[in-house]
Amino acid sequence: xxxxxxxxxxxxxxxxxxxxxxxxxxxxxxxxxxxxxxxxxxxxxxxxxxxxxxxxxxxxxxxxxxxxxxxxxxxxxxxxxxxxxxxxxxxxxxxxxxxxxxxxxxxxxxxxxxxxxxxxxxxxxxxxxxxxxxxxxxxxxxxxxxxxxxxxxxxxxxxx
Numbered sequence: 001x002x003x004x005x006x007x008x009x010x011x012x013x014x015x016x017x018x019x020x021x022x023x024x025x026x027x028x029x030x031x032x033x034x035x036x037x038x039x040x041x042x043x044x045x046x047x048x049x050x051x052x053x054x055x056x057x058x059x060x061x062x063x064x065x066x067x068x069x070x071x072x073x074x075x076x077x078x079x080x081x082x083x084x085x086x087x088x089x090x091x092x093x094x095x096x097x098x099x100x101x102x103x104x105x106x107x108x109x110x111x112x113x114x115x116x117x118x119x120x121x122x123x124x125x126x127x128x129x130x131x132x133x134x135x136x137x138x139x140x141x142x143x144x145x146x147x148x149x150x151x152x153x154x155x156x157x158x159x160x
Contacts (some may be wrong), residue, residue, distance in 0.1 A: 005098035022159040029156030046115030048080040064103035077113030077127035090149040096142040107132045
């Protein structure tokens with residue numbers, strides 16, 4: 001027997017998976033990502049990954065990525081790792097500490113975020129950037145505060 005179209009259709013995500021997909025859509029909808037092309041993946045609570053390519057347009061005068069690229073990717077990775085634990089409110093970055101460890105050159109790279117602590121009002125998460133050779137180029141830790149902004153009220157947030 002052949003399956004019906006309904007049986008063949010993938011199930012809509014629900015629960016945590018729906019929240020993760022909605023956060024990925026929210027990330028993709030941010031206008032800043034037209035300048036810093038990247039994609040977010042949330043596979044589990046408290047963890048995130050942002051894949052991006054370092055382009056010469058983001059270089060400083062000495063031929064490596066400017067600090068704005070480091071900050072954006074680290075802040076976003078840590079932020080989304082933390083916001084993956086909160087399904088009703090948008091978090092806000094209140095502080096971020098950044099450590100540069102190696103110049104980030106042209107090519108593919110990724111930032112991975114990990115929630116560290118907090119589950120009510122204040123969250124702490126860390127992130128690191130890894131280049132195409134597998135070496136860490138930067139690391140950062142952020143503090144994120146639960147805001148009054150409802151995720152459901154944001155245009156880009158579309159749960160299953």
